[in-house]
Amino acid sequence: MPTSSAFRSQIVSDRGGSEYVSRFLNSEVKMALDRERSQKFTWAASTPASAMATANPDPQPEILSITLKAPIRQPQSRFLPQNEWEGVVDKIDLDDASFSARLDDLTNPGTPQEYAEFYLDDVRQDDRPLVQVGAVFRWVIGKREDQFGTIERTSKIVFRRLPAYSLADIEKANARAERLSSGIRGE
Amino acid sequence: MPERSAFQVVSAANKYGTGPHAQTLEVTLIGPGFGESVLVHVGDGCWFVVDSAQEDRSGRSAPLVYLEHLGIKADALKAVVISHYDDDHIRGLAELVKSAADAKVITSTAFTSSDFTRLVANVVEDKTRRGRTGADEANEVLNHLLDTGRGLTWALSQRSINLEAFQNLSHGQTVRFSTLTPSDAEVTNFMSWAASVMPKAGAARRRLPKRERNDVSFVLLVEIGPVNILLGADLEEEDRAETGWTAVLASRAGQPWPRSSLYKVAHHGSETGHHDHVWQEMLTTKPVALLAPWMNGGKIVPDINARRKIISLASEAYTTTTARIPKPPRRERAIEKTIARNTKTFRTAEPVQGLLRARAGRI
Numbered sequence: 391m392p393t394s395s396a397f398r399s400q401i402v403s404d405r406g407g408s409e410y411v412s413r414f415l416n417s418e419v420k421m422a423l424d425r426e427r428s429q430k431f432t433w434a435a436s437t438p439a440s441a442m443a444t445a446n447p448d449p450q451p452e453i454l455s456i457t458l459k460a461p462i463r464q465p466q467s468r469f470l471p472q473n474e475w476e477g478v479v480d481k482i483d484l485d486d487a488s489f490s491a492r493l494d495d496l497t498n499p500g501t502p503q504e505y506a507e508f509y510l511d512d513v514r515q516d517d518r519p520l521v522q523v524g525a526v527f528r529w530v531i532g533k534r535e536d537q538f539g540t541i542e543r544t545s546k547i548v549f550r551r552l553p554a555y556s557l558a559d560i561e562k563a564n565a566r567a568e569r570l571s572s573g574i575r576g577e
Numbered sequence: 578m579p580e581r582s583a584f585q586v587v588s589a590a591n592k593y594g595t596g597p598h599a600q601t602l603e604v605t606l607i608g609p610g611f612g613e614s615v616l617v618h619v620g621d622g623c624w625f626v627v628d629s630a631q632e633d634r635s636g637r638s639a640p641l642v643y644l645e646h647l648g649i650k651a652d653a654l655k656a657v658v659i660s661h662y663d664d665d666h667i668r669g670l671a672e673l674v675k676s677a678a679d680a681k682v683i684t685s686t687a688f689t690s691s692d693f694t695r696l697v698a699n700v701v702e703d704k705t706r707r708g709r710t711g712a713d714e715a716n717e718v719l720n721h722l723l724d725t726g727r728g729l730t731w732a733l734s735q736r737s738i739n740l741e742a743f744q745n746l747s748h749g750q751t752v753r754f755s756t757l758t759p760s761d762a763e764v765t766n767f768m769s770w771a772a773s774v775m776p777k778a779g780a781a782r783r784r785l786p787k788r789e790r791n792d793v794s795f796v797l798l799v800e801i802g803p804v805n806i807l808l809g810a811d812l813e814e815e816d817r818a819e820t821g822w823t824a825v826l827a828s829r830a831g832q833p834w835p836r837s838s839l840y841k842v843a844h845h846g847s848e849t850g851h852h853d854h855v856w857q858e859m860l861t862t863k864p865v866a867l868l869a870p871w872m873n874g875g876k877i878v879p880d881i882n883a884r885r886k887i888i889s890l891a892s893e894a895y896t897t898t899t900a901r902i903p904k905p906p907r908r909e910r911a912i913e914k915t916i917a918r919n920t921k922t923f924r925t926a927e928p929v930q931g932l933l934r935a936r937a938g939r940i
Contacts, residue, residue: 555777
């Protein structure tokens with residue numbers, strides 16, 4: 391019986407280097423075999439790797455069925471932020487589908503304030519109603535490394551859903567304001 | 578032949594040397610950076626300051642830092658003028674007002690209006706904010722005035738303000754200090770804006786949007802014997818009878834203006850800050866013009882046309898800094914590439930600060 395590692399390496403070559411399938415099977419097939427020992431798994435796992443490669447260079451349907459039966463798990467990846475800003479929307483240009491914002495560099499405090507224009511397309515659909523003058527967002531640039539070690543540079547704009555003003559907060563502020571406006575004398 | 582200005586620009590560098598002689602007038606303009614500020618030496622070590630700017634390096638009030646460089650204490654400031662509420666004119670203001678403890682504080686009635694104080698208090702109360710803003714400066718100044726019982730002197734259209742410290746100076750000249758604005762309509766406009774952006778219960782929190790119009794920005798005319806100075810603040814023209822330069826020009830009711838030989842160009846030298854009749858009626862034929870440019874993202878004020886116009890109208894025109902947007906600080910190359918790929922434009926928002934100093938010899 392071939393070892394699971396031989397099986398995996400064969401799939402990699404059959405799929406023309408599709409690392410996603412190979413890694414998926416790497417963990418999932420082994421786990422499923424250990425746990426269930428079903429007929430299909432046994433067959434797939436016991437098929438000689440060399441036979442699969444010569445008989446049909448394309449992936450075997452049985453193998454696909456294994457992936458479907460196996461527990462579904464999202465591919466693991468990690469995001470490493472490299473630079474983060476807090477932005478405040480300054481202007482919105484609907485004709486150009488863009489907005490401009492003032493940015494404070496949170497990664498390098500003390501950096502002079504920066505100013506950028508972004509396309510609205512780069513804002514998640516869910517966040518677009520939040521794009522208003524004065525709205526606050528985080529802009530994060532970083533590296534996304536997937537489970538195969540592939541590194542991709544990414545940029546994310548996430549609008550903050552700040553708590554609404556409460557009546558109590560406003561009343562407290564207004565009381566302070568009243569003391570100021572009535573207490574300061576002028577001539 | 579054009580009338581020669583009494584002023585000569587003597588320094589545009591950051592080595593300040595010594596302070597002015599007792600009988601020498603000085604007008605120093607600092608900006609842009611975070612703010613714009615004008616310091617004026619009237620005589621005998623008595624100064625006043627219009628607005629505040631934040632010094633680039635220390636974050637302190639730039640006019641105070643300048644005076645310290647000259648070895649002058651803050652008590653030399655006899656008046657602190659808050660020309661209008663705008664982030665780029667009031668940074669460092671709280672430190673300035675508190676340090677100049679005996680100075681008169683001159684501002685418009687809008688500064689203590691209930692609409693404005695409510696707006697400021699609500700912004701400051703918002704604990705989701707980061708960093709210090711113009712609202713924090715205003716709040717600190719207002720609380721200081723309340724706690725100390727220090728009163729305000731209102732700037733009104735065509736008001737002459739008596740500043741005792743500027744009388745009986747050794748140069749023997751009479752000093753007249755007048756505010757030419759704001760008009761009632763400007764004050765009303767400002768308060769309407771404050772009410773329109775006032776936080777409301779249940780509404781999502783947002784940062785206070787920048788006021789696009791410079792309502793209540795007031796112009797100062799300082800007459801020191803034969804020498805007059807016009808400080809244009811951020812006044813803009815809207816071609817409306819009740820606001821801007823049109824309102825100022827009409828307020829004299831046909832009387833000729835004392836002509837100024839030094840002009841702090843209004844609103845950073847923008848097209849909207851310009852009015853032909855200011856140059857024709859309020860200034861000498863060829864005055865010295867000083868301006869601090871304004872930059873926001875990719876926009877620079879004054880643009881090339883406005884610059885040409887000012888140069889053609891002044892005998893000498895100076896700017897505190899070059900009209901150039903500085904590049905953002907260097908970052909790791911991969912980060913810079915990602916920034917470039919994901920933005921339409923990306924710039925440093927804060928321009929390099931500069932200083933201009935004009936002095937008029939013994940008067």
